[in-house]
Amino acid sequence: MKRGGGITTRDSVYSALFTAVTAALGLVIIPMFPVPVTGQSMGPMLAGSALGSKRGFMSLTVFVLSAAVGVPILSGARGGLGVIMGPTGGYILSWPIAAYIIGKLREVFGGKSLLRCITYNFFGGVVIVYSLGVPWLSVLQGLSLKTALIEGALIFLPGDIVKVFLASFAAQAINRSNIIK
Secondary structure (H helix, E strand, C coil), X not given: CCHHHCCCHHHXXXXXXXXXXXXXHCCCEECCCCCCEECCXXXXXXXXXXXXXXXXXXXXXXXXXXXXXXXXXXXXCECCHHHHCCCCHHHHHHHHHHHHHHHHHHHHHCCCCHHHHHHHHHHHHHHHHHHHHHHHHHHHHCCXXXXXXXXXXXXXXXXXXXXXXXXXXXXXXXXXXXXXX
């Protein structure tokens, strides 16, 4: 960041790169009903862990805004405000916040160890995402919070834990390489 907290060209490039990475992760699809399982929820974890709070937040904000205006970057080449405002929209809208929190945890408490990276990614990428996504799903589908949690989130928890580990290993490799400054 430049003096005064402005956005540098480097910030924009890295943020755009991780916006694209998050979009590409949506191409990895395991068909399930009613929601396909993709690698896309790793995007906030990778962005927060590798870019930090501000760039990670910026990256996922651009991703969400792009999807909202219709760019087909969500799983199944979907996009549009209708998808963002739909039952799974709370999860998607939580991604910039998750990336920010993951990055901030890393900045405040350090993130050199794999265990810390896993912890931050679990907290931001699962706890925060579920904390926003489950109530949204509950309201839009007319479900109790308990039902929304069990049927709309916990069935995805094993896969999300695998994503936490994959994102943490990848972020550690990126951070060790010092390619992102």
